[in-house]
Amino acid sequence: MPSLRLVTGAALGLVAGLAIPHARKAMMQAPSALAGDWLDALVAEHRLVQAAFEKLLATGEDQAHQREMLLSKIAYALTKHGVEEENVVYPALSETSHAAEARHLTEDHAAIKTFIYDLRRMPAGDPSWLVRAREFSDHVDTHIREEEEEIFPVFRDALSVEENAKLTRMLNWEGFKVA
Numbered sequence: 768m769p770s771l772r773l774v775t776g777a778a779l780g781l782v783a784g785l786a787i788p789h790a791r792k793a794m795m796q797a798p799s800a801l802a803g804d805w806l807d808a809l810v811a812e813h814r815l816v817q818a819a820f821e822k823l824l825a826t827g828e829d830q831a832h833q834r835e836m837l838l839s840k841i842a843y844a845l846t847k848h849g850v851e852e853e854n855v856v857y858p859a860l861s862e863t864s865h866a867a868e869a870r871h872l873t874e875d876h877a878a879i880k881t882f883i884y885d886l887r888r889m890p891a892g893d894p895s896w897l898v899r900a901r902e903f904s905d906h907v908d909t910h911i912r913e914e915e916e917e918i919f920p921v922f923r924d925a926l927s928v929e930e931n932a933k934l935t936r937m938l939n940w941e942g943f944k945v946a
């Protein structure tokens with residue numbers, strides 16, 4: 768039979784093994800969770816992505832490694848952001864008169880995945896890489912403008928305080944899961 772010390776040690780190890788990733792996830796989701804409601808959280812995430820794009824578009828052909836690092840950062844941020852929107856906000860939109868908008872936004876997200884896939888395969892020091900990165904950035908900017916200026920505020924205003932609070936909780940949980 769294993770000694771009590773071994774069993775206790777294993778149990779503590781298990782707890783630490785779970786606690787550390789959870790602490791890291793909570794830290795990664797904190798800026799969004801602290802931003803305010805679900806729309807404030809998404810807007811804060813949009814700004815972070817746009818700031819990373821600005822840095823990426825300012826890189827030169829001799830900064831291939833920097834380009835790859837920034838692309839990874841953008842891909843990670845957009846993946847988490849995409850899960851939050853696709854698992855919570857877009858389904859909620861689909862249940863209202865905004866179903867067509869939800870479909871359009873989902874198609875935009877699919878195009879984002881293609882941009883990331885293309886850029887990962889292209890040599891990052893190549894002049895065509897930055898051309899494609901600029902198209903990617905423009906696509907994301909247009910998508911963000913539609914969400915922030917046209918679709919999301921109208922949707923938030925149409926929901927009750929309780930419904931908005933529930934969306935905020937659900938969105939932060941989705942973000943935490945994949946952070």
Ligand SMILES: [Fe+2]
Nearest residue numbers: 852872910914
């Ligand atoms: Fe989106």
Ligand SMILES: [Fe+2]
Nearest residue numbers: 809848852914
């Ligand atoms: Fe978004």
